[in-house]
Amino acid sequence: xxxxxxxxxxxxxxxxxxxxxxxxxxxxxxxxxxxxxxxxxxxxxxxxxxxxxxxxxxxxxxxxxxxxxxxxxxxxxxxxxxxxxxxxxxxxxxxxxxxxxxxxxxxxxxxxxxxxxxxxxxxxxxxxxxxxxxxxxxxxxxxxxxxxxxxxxxxxxxxxxxxxxxxxxxxxxxxxxxxxxxxxxxxxxxxxxxxxxxxxxxxxxxxxxxxxxxxxxxxxxxxxxxxxxxxxxxxxxxxxxxxxxxxxxxxxxxxxxxxxxxxxxxxxxxxxxxxxxxxxxxxxxxxxxxxxxxxxxxxxxxxxxxxxxxxxxxxxxxxxxxxxxxxxxxxxxxxxxxxxxxxxxxxxxxxxxxxxxxxxxxxxxxxxxxxxxxxxxxxxxxxxxxxxxxxxxxxxxxxxxxxxxxxxxxxxxxxxxxxx
Amino acid sequence: xxxxxxxxxxxxxxxxxxxxxxxxxxxxxxxxxxxxxxxxxxxxxxxxxxxxxxxxxxxxxxxxxxxxxxxxxxxxxxxxxxxxxxxxxxxxxxxxxxxxxxxxxxxxxxxxxxxxxxxxxxxxxxxxxxxxxxxxxxxxxxxxxxxxxxxx
Numbered sequence: 309x310x311x312x313x314x315x316x317x318x319x320x321x322x323x324x325x326x327x328x329x330x331x332x333x334x335x336x337x338x339x340x341x342x343x344x345x346x347x348x349x350x351x352x353x354x355x356x357x358x359x360x361x362x363x364x365x366x367x368x369x370x371x372x373x374x375x376x377x378x379x380x381x382x383x384x385x386x387x388x389x390x391x392x393x394x395x396x397x398x399x400x401x402x403x404x405x406x407x408x409x410x411x412x413x414x415x416x417x418x419x420x421x422x423x424x425x426x427x428x429x430x431x432x433x434x435x436x437x438x439x440x441x442x443x444x445x446x447x448x449x450x451x452x453x454x455x456x457x458x459x460x461x462x463x464x465x466x467x468x469x470x471x472x473x474x475x476x477x478x479x480x481x482x483x484x485x486x487x488x489x490x491x492x493x494x495x496x497x498x499x500x501x502x503x504x505x506x507x508x509x510x511x512x513x514x515x516x517x518x519x520x521x522x523x524x525x526x527x528x529x530x531x532x533x534x535x536x537x538x539x540x541x542x543x544x545x546x547x548x549x550x551x552x553x554x555x556x557x558x559x560x561x562x563x564x565x566x567x568x569x570x571x572x573x574x575x576x577x578x579x580x581x582x583x584x585x586x587x588x589x590x591x592x593x594x595x596x597x598x599x600x601x602x603x604x605x606x607x608x609x610x611x612x613x614x615x616x617x618x619x620x621x622x623x624x625x626x627x628x629x630x631x632x633x634x635x636x637x638x639x640x641x642x643x644x645x646x647x648x649x650x651x652x653x654x655x656x657x658x659x660x661x662x663x664x665x666x667x668x669x670x671x672x673x674x675x676x677x678x679x680x681x682x683x684x685x686x687x688x689x690x691x692x693x694x695x696x697x698x699x700x701x702x703x704x705x706x707x708x709x710x711x712x713x714x715x716x717x718x719x720x721x722x723x724x725x726x727x728x
Numbered sequence: 729x730x731x732x733x734x735x736x737x738x739x740x741x742x743x744x745x746x747x748x749x750x751x752x753x754x755x756x757x758x759x760x761x762x763x764x765x766x767x768x769x770x771x772x773x774x775x776x777x778x779x780x781x782x783x784x785x786x787x788x789x790x791x792x793x794x795x796x797x798x799x800x801x802x803x804x805x806x807x808x809x810x811x812x813x814x815x816x817x818x819x820x821x822x823x824x825x826x827x828x829x830x831x832x833x834x835x836x837x838x839x840x841x842x843x844x845x846x847x848x849x850x851x852x853x854x855x856x857x858x859x860x861x862x863x864x865x866x867x868x869x870x871x872x873x874x875x876x877x878x879x880x
Binding site (some may be wrong): 447663670674683687690696726 | 732738770791827854858
């Protein structure tokens with residue numbers, strides 16, 4: 309796995325760096341009910357640095373036009389910026405070329421695209437699609453739909469009590485009829501880093517392609533799609549300090565070229581007559597209609613921002629926060645961490661004995677602390693652990709140890725309240 | 729922001745920790761399952777209705793403090809009530825938990841007795857669904873709907 313993408317790593321003292329990074333995020337100056345915002349819901353979406361906000365404003369203020377259409381100057385500007393962002397994305401994940409970068413609305417659409425354009429035309433009744441027991445609903449439901457459409461079977465790799473994928477189980481499930489493996493790179497509900505290198509190796513030994521759901525991983529782990537040798541990689545811009553409504557499907561050229569379009573419309577065609585339509589080249593074949601131009605440009609700005617700090621520095625800072633938080637919450641009586649994998653990143657999911665996550669969420673919110681409470685769109689994970697939901701604190705580059713302290717103090721307050 | 733104590737009153741904790749009428753009701757002639765997909769709360773409401781009167785009712789399931797207490801309080805409030813009275817109580821309860829105190833004066837609302845402890849919910853819009861889950865499930869049970877009711 310590649311840790312550093314393309315930027316110089318800052319010095320190791322990242323804890324003292326966080327306050328500087330914080331200044332880049334205007335929303336962190338907000339108050340919630342008179343208390344400073346402590347935003348620990350980064351697994352749901354990250355906040356946006358000024359650079360991303362500025363990029364969208366600049367686009368709409370000075371460069372807005374439709375892309376790939378006009379001969380006029382503005383259209384050329386917009387097209388240049390839109391395509392420059394695609395190249396940035398390709399570099400960020402080390403794709404072989406920008407044509408392997410398909411703009412989509414988010415990781416969800418990326419997975420649906422692969423499900424309908426790659427899997428559906430290929431799989432037959434009795435074929436198998438392999439996922440894991442800790443997938444987000446967006447990496448379950450699209451495959452269930454394909455199975456319903458084709459008669460294929462969905463096979464699920466189990467996880468152990470720590471929330472680690474069982475590789476032996478995976479190897480056993482991988483069979484002659486396995487047509488695709490689709491697993492998360494980093495579990496959104498448990499924080500487990502999945503050993504995707506080994507999964508890809510095993511799957512490829514069977515000639516089976518692998519899709520990685522990188523919605524969580526992309527902001528926390530260095531992603532090098534060529535080093536991983538994954539066939540598809542899906543992620544959203546908004547969990548990576550970019551705008552909502554823009555995401556990426558990476559696919560190997562050979563696979564993407566062989567796939568039919570996902571949607572029909574403008575921009576995805578080379579020529580149209582009523583008798584026959586010729587589709588456009590990659591990546592445009594998959595980008596019907598006017599795209600989210602501002603979103604793509606904003607995502608490009610987010611990647612510049614992240615690369616300026618360096619994924620390695622961000623990962624080290626978040627590692628420190630997660631270790632610190634894991635140790636600090638141990639003193640909270642009745643707290644049980646859900647997801648204790650040996651390799652974790654950025655996510656601390658937990659329950660408090662006798663107190664529902666929703667109540668924890670409301671009481672913490674009253675102290676300005678935003679966490680996620682519930683099943684995290686991963687209901688099978690909750691069922692696996694026999695719980696209705698968890699409270700989840702998830703970290704980003706701008707969080708600090710002081711905020712972890714506030715979380716722990718907040719949890720004590722939750723317990724005080726429930727003692728009555 | 730309004731005071732948390734307005735939401736989490738002692739009565740709420742009491743009903744959360746010791747929910748009343750929290751069991752399967754064997755003699756029930758109406759029942760329905762309720763589900764809040766947002767938080768995974770799930771409960772079943774059981775009713776015994778005789779000649780237009782709820783002669784007994786209970787609930788079963790797991791949820792947060794607000795949804796559990798609301799279900800518990802509801803079962804206490806509705807025992808012996810006619811279906812017409814239940815309908816009015818539902819409307820009043822719904823109005824109470826969805827209309828913030830700060831809202832401009834609307835139609836005056838009658839006092840709901842013990843159920844008033846849930847009035848603080850109106851200041852926490854994200855929790856309205858917790859408070860109303862049991863009530864929506866009750867409605868579903870009265871209509872004899874067989875599909876689980878959802879707050880979404």
